[in-house]
Amino acid sequence: MKMSAQDLKDQGNRLFIARKYEEAISCYSKAIQLRCPTVPTYFTNRALCYLKLKQWELASQDCKRALDMDSSLVKGHFFFGQALLEMECCDEAIVHLQRGFWSLTVLL
Numbered sequence: 001m002k003m004s005a006q007d008l009k010d011q012g013n014r015l016f017i018a019r020k021y022e023e024a025i026s027c028y029s030k031a032i033q034l035r036c037p038t039v040p041t042y043f044t045n046r047a048l049c050y051l052k053l054k055q056w057e058l059a060s061q062d063c064k065r066a067l068d069m070d071s072s073l074v075k076g077h078f079f080f081g082q083a084l085l086e087m088e089c090c091d092e093a094i095v096h097l098q099r100g101f102w103s104l105t106v107l108l
Contacts, residue, residue, distance in 0.1 A: 005031040005039070012045060021049040040066035044075040051082055059083040063096075074103045 003011070012027030028046035035042070043066035050059035063080035066073055077100030084093035 003030075005034040005042070008034065009042060009045065012049075016045070016049060019052075021052045025049045037065065038069065040069040040073055040076065043069075044073060044079060047079045047083070048075075051079060054086070056083045056086045060087070072103045072106075074100050076100075077103060 008027045008031035012024040012031065015024035015027060025046055028042050028049070031039070031042045037043070043062040047059045047062035047066070050062065060080055060083040063076050063083065066076040067080065070076070077096045081093045081097035081100060084096060
């Protein structure tokens with residue numbers, strides 16, 4: 001049975017919880033391929049897996065793609081800020097962490 005993009009995302013979430021980050025990345029990547037990369041959540045979920053694996057550049061690329069789709073994504077700014085800090089891009093990291101914080105406060 002062929003899985004939908006949502007099924008793949010849900011499976012990726014379960015794998016993430018089980019700390020099977022590489023397998024979760026595979027599920028999110030397949031979901032992205034199915035939906036013609038238009039769902040930013042798939043990118044932020046995959047970015048978080050990359051962060052857990054200390055793959056800072058890949059995490060930052062996924063965050064950029066998600067933020068291109070929705071510039072108010074709290075997770076996108078927060079994860080991007082984390083990756084940038086690890087890559088020692090402190091000024092840019094602070095900008096994204098602050099944007100994430102301000103996006104969050106607007107939601108509250």
